[in-house]
Amino acid sequence: MTVPVPVTRTLDLTVAGRRVPTPCDVLGEGSEALLLPALSSISAREEMLPLARALSGSHRCLLPDWPGFGAHDRARVPLEPATFHAFLDALLAAAPGPYALGIAAGHAAGYLVAAAARHPQTFQKLVLIAPTWRGPLPTAMGEARRPWFGRIRKAVEMPVVGEALYRANISRPVIGKMMRAHVFADSAHVTPEVIADKHRITRQRGGRFGTAAFVTGGLDPVDSREAFLDLFGRDVPPVLVLRSESAPRRSGAEMDALCASGRVVARRIPGALSPHEEFSRETAAAIRAA
Template sequence: MLDDLLGDRPELPPPVDAAPKWLDTQHGRLCYYSKGQGHTTVLVHSINAAATTYELRTLFEQLSASRRVIAFDWLGFGLSDRPERRYEPELFTGILCHVLDALAPEGADVVALSLACQYVGVVAARQPERFRHLVFISPTGLGRWARRSTLTNKTAAASLKLPGLGAAVFDGLTNRRAIRRFLGNSFADPRRLQPDHEWYAWATARQRNARCAPLYFVAGLLEDERAPQAFRKLCNPTLMIFGDQARFSDPSAAKALAAWVPNVTVETVGESGDLPHLEQPQATGRLIQGFLER
């Protein structure tokens, strides 16, 4: 709210080294980025207070050297439209289907991060023909991170719509200090957080309507209750990657899942937290590239 009053709205550049392109949906316009040639890989960024494709910037460059890579900003995030509307898991799974139909109708490998893994898992369990390989980095919706929306969540969401309250909460979550703390907690070593990443997260949270989608995340309403069951039904080759010092995901639950679902493989990246692809980019990149080439 304070940033709106002061007009502190920095220009948001593209999050990756590719020109923005646009895809119309019934809900609004999506911004996406494409680079490279070969088999199509779609990168799907996470959902949080300041989420964008910037989170997958390193993988975008690594994978586009040998494949066609597409990344997109979810509705409500990044350079995509940020309408004032209700945000819910069904909206995001529908958007994912629209992106795949429009940009990868032949099927695609998909690499997703954190909460977005839930949406990919739900669609893949229902329509596996849309996908080849699945890579989930620090997926939530497993073990202690499997959550359900409750009346308390819905009450919180309603409260956050009150004039001034939602804006105040969002501003508190997305000032520079809060962003540095949140991102730093996702690393095993917070000193590995790059200043450019911190700035981009701050800048995306300063855009018009930046709070609309994230407040539903804050209220706990973007967890997909279908995800735990969907993960058990995955039939595509699936790689789940965790850092050995993960805080916001549950590697042990993923290993238990892999014991029952033969096409699920779990790998752990040393000296990393919940963003191993940023903290240990070479090791994580090799894992992903090797898996996609099987």
């Protein structure tokens, strides 16, 4: 069987008053689908390729990188929620669809749902894969320590010292440990080749800024579970939530709260925080079956 090969195009967007060249992969034939990667230290559109290939027989998939993330030179923009909302507005102006599917992984979930409310009729259906809304440090350490998170972010953003701190925390052994702990469910899937690919993403110039913002909660689209659930109102199309079975305990609890809200349809799939990458066929099957 021939493996579909993506075609890469660049959208010249303007976000927060700055030019943001946005590389996108286009793959497949059929109804339009927008696939948004998760936000993380190893975030890149390439993580969505396995799912895009699994959907390529029925959908023409568009896979963009987020500003400040990806395996390429990154435009410097204010790394804050307003920028990411504005980015999706610019993206949808340049590539308006309409889309049969809007698919978002992890932290992209809240941004996609908000964009769907701002752009009625753009999406027929939303699919949220292992959705999260709270960054790693606030999730692990609690809101009481939030004043420290800003200090940590500023330290990582500092010249010289910040780069040293960043590189110490994105070495190949650290990436492998992180992926085995909560990104992939099966440690056998965390191969040296996978780690090398993820490490390449983190080595992009300016990579520490996106990581610092995400890890400290600076890119959280909302500030509470209640605010996250409130995104799912009458103004959004039908939502399918794919709850990964091996998600970390605290992130899984937020997924369960959303699934129990009565505002979405929920299905369980294998995987941890990146099931679209690790179990792409199962993820695609769940999307087609819903």
